[in-house]
Amino acid sequence: MDNARPELETDDLHQLRWALGNVLAMLSASCGLFLDLDVVPWVLAVLVVGVTVCRWPTLPGWIPSWGHRLAFPLIVVAVTVDFYGGTDTLTALVRVQLLLLTYRIISYRKRRDDLQVVLLGLFLVVLTGVMTLSLAFAVQLFVFTGCALALLLVTTLADVTRGVNGTADTVAAGAGHRSAPAWAAELRWGRLLRRLRSAVDWRIVALAVGLFGGVVAVTAMLFTAIPRFELGRSFFLDQLITKKTRTGFSESIQFGDVTRIQEDTSVAFTVDGASPDRLPGVPYWRMVVLDEHRDGGFRSSAGLRAELARRSWQRRAAVEGGVTGLKGSRERWTFYLEPGISRYLPLTGAYRELRFNRPMNFQQNIPLRMVALANDPSELVGFEITGMESSAILPDAVQAERTREAAEAAGLGYWRVAASAEDRARLKRWVNEIQDGDDLTAEAFAQRAARWLAARHRYGLESELPAGSGDAVVRWLEGRGPGHCELFAAGFALLARTAGHPARLVTGFKGGSWNEFSGSLIVRNSMAHAWCELWDGSGAWIRVDPTPGAYAVGDPDPELAAAQQRSRTIDGGWGARLDGLRVFWYRRVVNFDQAAQLELVEDVRGGVRLWLERGRTWLKGVSDDAMAWVKRPRSAEQWRLVLIFFVALSLSLWAGLRWGEPALWWLVARLRGRGRRGQAAVRREAARWLRRLPPGRGVAGEVSRVRAELEALRFGRPVERDAARHIFVRARQAVRGARWHRP
């Protein structure tokens, strides 16, 4: 009787190897989508080619032999042109990888070619990991590793089978596919899947998955145990990339830049470690200050950039941020700024200390409350800030001591309105309308101007500037059309400056949603915002947000602040869970330095001690109660009850030892709902032993006898487990014996 599971044939293995190789190539090529490089069309091309070739596996057979001979010279030429054509090094390197992967997809790979696919893929995955340090990297590496292991296993099996059955790379007959091997010509995915399903022992697959999971778990444990090292710094890859960040958060913006970002709901940065009741209800995350009005837009003036550059730090991990003394918060917030957002860090105000997770090159200006990294970061940036203020009033001692002339001489553009005489006249007319003959303070002017703007314009992302000549913002102010935050902020700044109040634009983010799964604040690109800061004339900048709906001048009153805190958006659902996972990744992988490592170890130790202590207390309590119960005086009746109890207990123990196991088996069989008294289990076990003891193995007579008995258990009348046990013991012995008597 042949009970053996059908085996995969050599052609099946080759088909499987081909499929896995192509999947691996496409998977690793898709890493390019996560890199902020100019390779997206290339990646899409690889995916299209991969899918096409999988659909029609004989297509590579049409490539003539001279095509293969010319492939590598052509790739070398393409790479050389790419390198010397102005493409940055990393982009060119990734393109080479993609070209090589494409070539491997469209050719029938031999064993060494499969290994090459694994190595090329590994390079792309690791590169993505180093460049982004994102959660996607972990997922891709996980999938890639499983897929690569499967490919190597199948490649080895195919190689061994070819050794047994002769070469399998026979060319299929017929002119339809000129040099396609027979296995490619016969590849039908449905058939292959059915063959796999019937041939694969799912218990082995489950075991392999379990082992793989074990390896991942051990790796994770080792990761938490080994000393930290800087993965990103260990390569020089970040120096090969010239990263461009979003234009909305650079020194120069055009109207609409910030609004464009608002269409993107992906995470911009995460604030971890903040308690929700200490966070302002609507935090304003300042990133870039824009002071110079020029060419219809705002930008950071040369003077402001020079002020920022005055305090440049090289390879510095921590700096103070202007807050000293005993007052103020000491709360520590950890920021994870996603790659591609900006080189300017999001800050709500001054702070006690800023600490990066590694030494960095950056510029810092405390009065401006700005910190700018030396380069646009191509990877995630993690930093901690202690005791950060979030007030809308930003004292600026430097500005207070400076006269307008001195400031203008220094290149600062807080007063300047770069508009024509006509535009200035219009602005003046509107300012007069706002002031209505009153001599207003800066704050009073801000209130009125913001109301004036809100009365003339409604908020809308679909803003269109009226046609005509002159300054764009003035044209918008003149019209009555809708506007977005940038136009409101710019319009307000021009009005304030015309009224004689120094004003500047600030771009960054406003608000954030609370993720309860991770206990962190998530700030998304859609929260990008622009607002103004107005000089109060006596030493501080007042935050003014003239955009309708967000209208605010200075700090909100305490009741409003509390209401804003209560009404903060709470993230839920699977998206929030994913964000929570991302934060976990940042905490435990990206920002997992030695301090965090020690903290984790301390936490674990503390937890173990706590539980031990609780256990000891519980045991002591139980023993004390028992002793008190024993010492309590009793009547003869009570002693008799105690005696009965102990006798009953002893009898129960004895019965359990005597019949416990059969009863357990009976219970298991009952719970499984199969058969009476585990008969189905006996049949299954007999079948298992029959598979392990095929005829022709071991000592012939003994094996035949045991097999006959097992067959009787499997196919005969139902037998209880007790009766079958000795047969299983003999089966085990026969299997062991068979190992020493192989035919």
Next chain:
Amino acid sequence: MSDFVSAPAMADARSAFARLHEGMARTIRGKDEVIERVLVCLAAGGHVLIEDLPGVGKTTLAYSLARSMDCAFSRIQFTSDLLPSDVIGVAIYDEARREFVFRRGPVFANVVLADEINRATPKTQSALLEVMDRARVSVDGETHEVGRPFMVFATQNPVDYEGTFPLPESQMDRFLMRIHIGYPEPKDEREILRGGQSSYDAIQLNPVVQHDDIVRLQALTKEVFVEDSVLDYLLALVVATRTEADFKAGVSVRGGLALKTAAQARALLRGRDFVLPEDVFTLLEPVFAHRLSLTRSGGDALEERRAVAATLRRIVAAVRLPE
């Protein structure tokens, strides 16, 4: 049906089969598998259609079984002018008793050899087939039981079809098995030649089993246990013949029952009180092949039989065995 076949009953059955096998093997040399299949038919209470060339031992096989069992044996040579009354008997008027008396035909025996059954007219064939089905004969309103056990060995020549009346498929269904004897191996044929035995009448065999024992064995066969998964396997094979495009029609319910009974008989023959999947697939071809015909028949009977057998083997390979 009792829960268990008792060990002594099993031992008796095994011993009886062994004796029968040994006795028959002395006259039919080198054909252990054929003998086993004949014994399976006997235990299952079925009839055998032997399809082979003349002179390969068909009559000897039937005669040796009859002699080994202490049973009545009769042979009917079927020809085109044979009448049903020549087979089942006829009622004749007895002058002395002044009444019609039924005179039994050759079918009243335990083992009946219907030689070249396809040479008789369909009317005569159906008379025999009725007896095979019901194990009794009805003449003039009276029912006459034939012997117990009752087993028909029908033979036909697969090559010479001139002037024959092929059995229709519905009647082929009445035979439990169709078996081929085939030429013996050279070493066995040398032994036959050395023996010089030319006629089955010359066979000297002593009865080793009483015919009551055979009846008991047939009753015992029905008690052999068939586990659910084996029954499912058997059913899957039956269903596969019905969905197979090569066959005109699949196996009937009677065919499925026949395979089950045959598998039970084989298990008993091998000393088991339970059926293995092996019993089922081993007997699939002899039990099913004569019940099936090809959608595209080429006209050559031998070729068609080979094609049917090949398709059945493919079905066996495709249907998953119970583990």
